Amino acid sequence: MKKIIKNGTIVTATETYQADILIENGVISLLGQNLTEQGAEVVDANGCYVFPGGIDPHTHLEMPFGGTVTKDDFETGTIAAAFGGTTTIIDFCLSTKGEPLKNAIDVWHKKSKGKAVIDYGFHLMIGEVNESVLNELPLVINEEGITSFKVFMAYKNVLQADDDTLFQTLLAAKELGALVMVHAENGDVIDYLVKKALREGNTDPIYHALTRPPEIEGEATARAATLTGLANSQLYVVHVSCADAARKIAEARANGVEVWGETCPQYLVLDISYLEKPNFEGAKYVWSPPLREKWNQEELWKALKTGQLQTVGSDQCSFDFKGQKELGRGDFSKIPNGGPIIEDRFSILFSEGVKKGRISLNQFVDITSTRIAKLFGLYPRKGTIAVGVDADLVIFDPNVERTISAKTHHMAVDYSAFEGMEVTGEPVTVLSRGEFVIRDKQFVGTVGAGQFVKRANYGHSLEPKESKSVTL
Ligand code: URP
Ligand code: ZN
Ligand code: ZN
Ligand code: ZN
Numbered sequence: 219m220k221k222i223i224k225n226g227t228i229v230t231a232t233e234t235y236q237a238d239i240l241i242e243n244g245v246i247s248l249l250g251q252n253l254t255e256q257g258a259e260v261v262d263a264n265g266c267y268v269f270p271g272g273i274d275p276h277t278h279l280e281m282p283f284g285g286t287v288t289k290d291d292f293e294t295g296t297i298a299a300a301f302g303g304t305t306t307i308i309d310f311c312l313s314t315k316g317e318p319l320k321n322a323i324d325v326w327h328k329k330s331k332g333k334a335v336i337d338y339g340f341h342l343m344i345g346e347v348n349e350s351v352l353n354e355l356p357l358v359i360n361e362e363g364i365t366s367f368k369v370f371m372a373y374k375n376v377l378q379a380d381d382d383t384l385f386q387t388l389l390a391a392k393e394l395g396a397l398v399m400v401h402a403e404n405g406d407v408i409d410y411l412v413k414k415a416l417r418e419g420n421t422d423p424i425y426h427a428l429t430r431p432p433e434i435e436g437e438a439t440a441r442a443a444t445l446t447g448l449a450n451s452q453l454y455v456v457h458v459s460c461a462d463a464a465r466k467i468a469e470a471r472a473n474g475v476e477v478w479g480e481t482c483p484q485y486l487v488l489d490i491s492y493l494e495k496p497n498f499e500g501a502k503y504v505w506s507p508p509l510r511e512k513w514n515q516e517e518l519w520k521a522l523k524t525g526q527l528q529t530v531g532s533d534q535c536s537f538d539f540k541g542q543k544e545l546g547r548g549d550f551s552k553i554p555n556g557g558p559i560i561e562d563r564f565s566i567l568f569s570e571g572v573k574k575g576r577i578s579l580n581q582f583v584d585i586t587s588t589r590i591a592k593l594f595g596l597y598p599r600k601g602t603i604a605v606g607v608d609a610d611l612v613i614f615d616p617n618v619e620r621t622i623s624a625k626t627h628h629m630a631v632d633y634s635a636f637e638g639m640e641v642t643g644e645p646v647t648v649l650s651r652g653e654f655v656i657r658d659k660q661f662v663g664t665v666g667a668g669q670f671v672k673r674a675n676y677g678h679s680l681e682p683k684e685s686k687s688v689t690l
Pocket of ligand 4: 276277278533534535
């Protein structure tokens with residue numbers, strides 16, 4: 219059905235203006251003043267911003283990790299994402315050494331098919347590079363539409379890859395047109411520090427952070443950037459947590475190396491003291507890299523403002539406190555790493571960023587959507603508001619005040635990392651390819667309506683699907 223979104227303020231990465239939006243066949247067919255169209259349903263956005271749907275480039279849904287499986291799957295996770303203003307996610311597909319990459323991709327298609335309520339793509343983890351991997355990579359990119367690879371520099375003996383693997387992945391990505399993503403922490407040194415802490419009887423959650431100091435993230439970030447320069451390739455550093463790593467990215471960029479950096483809401487608003495909460499509650503705040511000393515937060519905000527970091531992802535990786543986080547009672551190294559955030563990314567960045575004057579409204583759109591679309595081969599089909607592109611839209615009330623709580627969130631976990639945090643602004647209505655997913659803060663979407671998106675090669679655009687009736 220045709221729709222017209224009326225009276226809203228459209229915000230893109232570069233512009234803010236008043237206009238109506240006509241939606242036909244799932245795409246934006248016209249932007250203009252006082253639009254009317256016979257048979258179109260009118261959606262009033264008076265007093266609201268209309269943003270391009272958020273794109274979350276960093277999620278782990280139904281992922282086996284830390285001796286358990288993340289609680290939110292492609293159904294609960296994408297519903298929560300939509301409530302939070304996100305209309306596309308890119309999830310990490312984990313591969314296993316010695317097995318065809320195709321198997322891993324099939325597993326991820328199986329767990330997502332028929333479940334997602336918004337569109338999604340995959341990144342693919344590369345754990346080793348050999349002849350069969352090199353043979354498969356062109357197919358992964360050109361047939362599967364998976365144009366970004368993830369290399370873990372940490373999680374020794376589990377996911378960690380060596381520098382040879384990282385370097386060869388960078389070379390292949392350059393040749394084939396893909397973006398290499400790294401989890402940048404020195405896994406070997408962490409492994410030593412963790413064993414030492416446990417030997418000395420230091421088992422509480424805080425030791426998770428103390429055995430992963432910022433230097434270890436800074437070192438790995440600089441190493442990955444150096445290898446990227448040597449390979450003349452392109453790198454995206456996920457979940458930058460501290461000033462040290464942000465500075466390493468800025469230095470590499472100043473030297474002409476193509477390095478992009480992502481941070482996450484948790485590093486912008488939470489700090490290391492949370493890991494010291496009594497009764498093992500600190501386990502709720504165990505991420506890798508860990509939460510840092512508070513002064514790092516303003517440095518990360520500054521890096522976003524100045525463009526030294528370019529994106530915010532959620533790193534959604536949710537575990538219940540009961541039964542999952544509790545696996546690490548008496549041994550911090552067994553606490554599953556990660557937290558529930560997919561629903562809160564957009565609102566926290568708006569409230570703490572835009573409302574508090576740390577970033578502009580247009581930067582907010584760039585950081586949560588447009589830049590991500592450009593880096594990951596989704597632009598311009600997704601990531602902006604223009605004639606011909608997918609009608610993935612968020613009608614956002616910038617003035618409503620609310621409190622984040624596990625009692626009201628839609629993620630499938632028993633706690634919120636941001637419990638009690640007051641935020642200003644909330645998505646009211648969310649559309650995916652022109653269909654309501656959230657309407658007046660109620661879920662009205664269809665489980666399984668989300669489509670897998672084959673993404674364009676790095677540096678290339680994803681052409682919008684043809685819009686049938688553009689009436690100008
Ligand atoms: O603690 C984290 N970040 N968990 C998710 C997995 C990862 O390293 O991104
Ligand atoms: Zn090319
Ligand atoms: Zn990671
Ligand atoms: Zn992650």
